[in-house]
């Protein structure tokens with residue numbers, strides 16, 4: 001018996017965030033502070049509604065834009081990284097990794113509850129926020145949600161969630 005599936009996908013020039021970060025890797029390594037022009041693509045799978053929509057592109061783009069804007073032009077810091085210490089001191093954030101230290105204005109940082117600011121975990125972070133909003137505000141739970149994060153042209157990671 002044949003089955004049919006529908007997918008909607010949005011990836012627009014404004015679903016981008018230009019943000020600072022560094023990643024720890026291999027246990028004892030930490031990148032130098034740098035930034036990327038990240039681009040997000042959001043994909044949903046599910047059945048069609050009475051309007052023959054899986055989910056409205058416009059609504060999906062608007063949610064995606066708001067979520068990516070929350071990261072745009074901020075220094076992204078992972079609060080669950082066991083090697084990166086983050087302390088809020090008045091209006092500043094003090095960050096350290098071994099003998100390296102950075103101080104940022106708190107207002108120019110976004111503290112993310114993730115282990116590392118990899119494209120993989122940024123995709124997961126955005127996907128979880130998106131799922132919450134889809135369910136709470138739009139009473140919609142897709143069968144599948146994918147968020148692809150392109151760190152730079154030609155290299156991306158995708159997080160996939162299934163019902």
Ligand SMILES: Nc1nc2c(c(=O)[nH]1)N=C([C@H](O)[C@H](O)COP(=O)(O)OP(=O)(O)OP(=O)(O)O)CN2
Pocket residue numbers: 023031034117118119120151152155157
């Ligand atoms: N699977 C992942 N691998 C890597 C990630 C990641 O998020 N997921 N991130 C990085 C770094 O952030 C790093 O900055 C990327 O480095 P690089 O590929 O060298 O960056 P460029 O865009 O300058 O690449 P070129 O191909 O040299 O232009 C590393 N790995």
